[in-house]
Amino acid sequence: MAYNVKDVFYLDVSFTTGTVTGDGTTQLDLSSYIDPIARRGSKAQGLAIYKVQTSITEGNSSVAGMDLDGSMRIGLLAGLGAGDNATAAVSFSSGALSASNDLLVYGSDFYADTGVAMPENREWLMPDADVPYIVVRDNVCLCTDIDDAFATALTVSMRLSCAVVPLDQSTLNQLLRTQTV
Numbered sequence: 142m143a144y145n146v147k148d149v150f151y152l153d154v155s156f157t158t159g160t161v162t163g164d165g166t167t168q169l170d171l172s173s174y175i176d177p178i179a180r181r182g183s184k185a186q187g188l189a190i191y192k193v194q195t196s197i198t199e200g201n202s203s204v205a206g207m208d209l210d211g212s213m214r215i216g217l218l219a220g221l222g223a224g225d226n227a228t229a230a231v232s233f234s235s236g237a238l239s240a241s242n243d244l245l246v247y248g249s250d251f252y253a254d255t256g257v258a259m260p261e262n263r264e265w266l267m268p269d270a271d272v273p274y275i276v277v278r279d280n281v282c283l284c285t286d287i288d289d290a291f292a293t294a295l296t297v298s299m300r301l302s303c304a305v306v307p308l309d310q311s312t313l314n315q316l317l318r319t320q321t322v
Contacts, residue, residue, distance in 0.1 A: 148304040148305075149191065149302050149303065149304050150303055150304070151300055151301065151302060151303070152169060152171075152300075152301045152303055153298065153299065153300050153301070154167060154169040154281075154283045154298070154299050154301075155167070155283070155296055155297060155298040155299070156283050156285060156296070156297050157294050157295070157296045157297075158213065158228050158285055158287060158291060158294050158295045158296075158297065159227060159228040159229075159294050160290055160291060160292060160293065160294055161228055161229050161287070161290050162228075162229065162287050162288060162289070162290045163228050163229030163230075163231075163232070163286075163287060164226075164228070164229070164230075164231050164232055164233050164284065164285065164286050164287075165226055165227055165228035165229070165230065165231065165284070165285050165287075166221070166223040166224065166225065166226045166231055166282045166283065166284050166285075167225045167226075167282065167283050168221075168222070168223060168224050168225055168280050168281075168282045169280060169281050169282070169283070170279065170280055171188055171276060171278075171279055171280055171281060172279040172280070174186075174188045174303070174305050175187055175188055175276065175277060175278070175279055177277050177313060177317065179310060179313070183307075184307040184308055184309060185277075185307070185308045185310070185313045186305050186306060186307055186308060187275040187276055187277045187305075187306055187308050187313070187316060188275065188276045188277075188303050188304075188305060188306075189273035189274070189275050189276075189303060189304050189305075189306045190246055190268050190273055190274045190275075190276060190281075190301050190302070190303050191268060191269065191270050191273045191302045191303070191304070192267070192268065192269065192270070192301070192302040193217060193246065193247040193267060193268065193299055193300070193301055193302075194299065194300045194302075195215065195247075195249060195262060195264070195297065195298070195299050196297075196298045197251055197260070197262060197295055197296070197297055197298075198295065198296050198298070199293050199294070199295055199296070200296065204253065204260050204295065205259050205260075206259075207253075207260075207293070208255055209253035209254075209255070209260055209291055209292070209293065209295075210253060210254060210255040210289070210291070210292065211253055211287065211289045211290055211291035211292075212250070212251065212252045212253070212287075212288050212289045213250075213251050213285050213286060213287040213288065213289075213291075214238045214248070214249070214250050214251075214285070214286040214288070215238075215247075215248065215249045215250070215251060215262075215283075215284070215285055215297055216237070216238040216245055216246075216247065216248045216249075216283075216284045216285075216286075217245070217246040217247040217248075217281055217282070217283055217284070217299060217301075218237065218238075218242070218244050218245055218246065218281060218282050218284055219244045219245075219246055219274070219276045219278055219280075219281050219320055220244060220276070220278025220279070220280060220281070220320050220321075221244065221280070221281070221282040221284070222278075222280055222282070223282050223284075224282075228285065228287055233284065233286060237284070238284060238286055240265065240266050243319045243320065244320060245266060246266075246268060246274045246276070246281060247264070247266055247267055247268070247299070248264070248265050248266035249262050249263055249264040249265060249266075250262070250263045250265065251263075251297075253291070273304075273306075275306060275308070275316055276320070277308070277313065277316045277317055277320055278320050281301075283297065283299055285297060
């Protein structure tokens with residue numbers, strides 16, 4: 142399951158926040174990459190996510206130097222199955238976007254204060270090439286929890302470095318147990 146450049150491909154997902162507080166999601170379908178059933182002569186397979194790269198923009202423009210004021214928590218949750226929901230159209234359970242949630246693949250906090258030249262995106266949870274997050278559910282959801290609304294709608298985009306990996310039965314069983322909502 143080592144990181145191998147020839148096997149890695151990229152998936153992307155993005156979400157536009159709006160200008161209100163609350164939670165929002167967009168779902169990325171992974172069903173064509175995952176097969177949790179071992180068949181005769183073949184192993185089950187999951188999707189290893191090695192890296193998540195995040196950008197936060199206003200349309201195609203950088204937010205550096207913009208007079209923004211607001212904050213949000215950003216997460217990528219495995220198997221949430223929440224679909225696409227505008228900001229404030231859905232509500233997460235307490236702790237959904239915290240490091241103690243086994244379904245959380247990636248997490249960061251984005252802060253922007255009026256008068257500060259460069260907003261800050263503090264990543265606090267990230268898979269890596271040595272320890273990828275292996276998804277065995279058929280979706281991941283990009284989630285935002287906006288605590289302090291922005292005057293301008295922002296676009297949160299993620300690029301996932303992924304590879305399809307074979308799974309033995311014991312590893313698959315463990316992953317299925319930990320990725321149950």
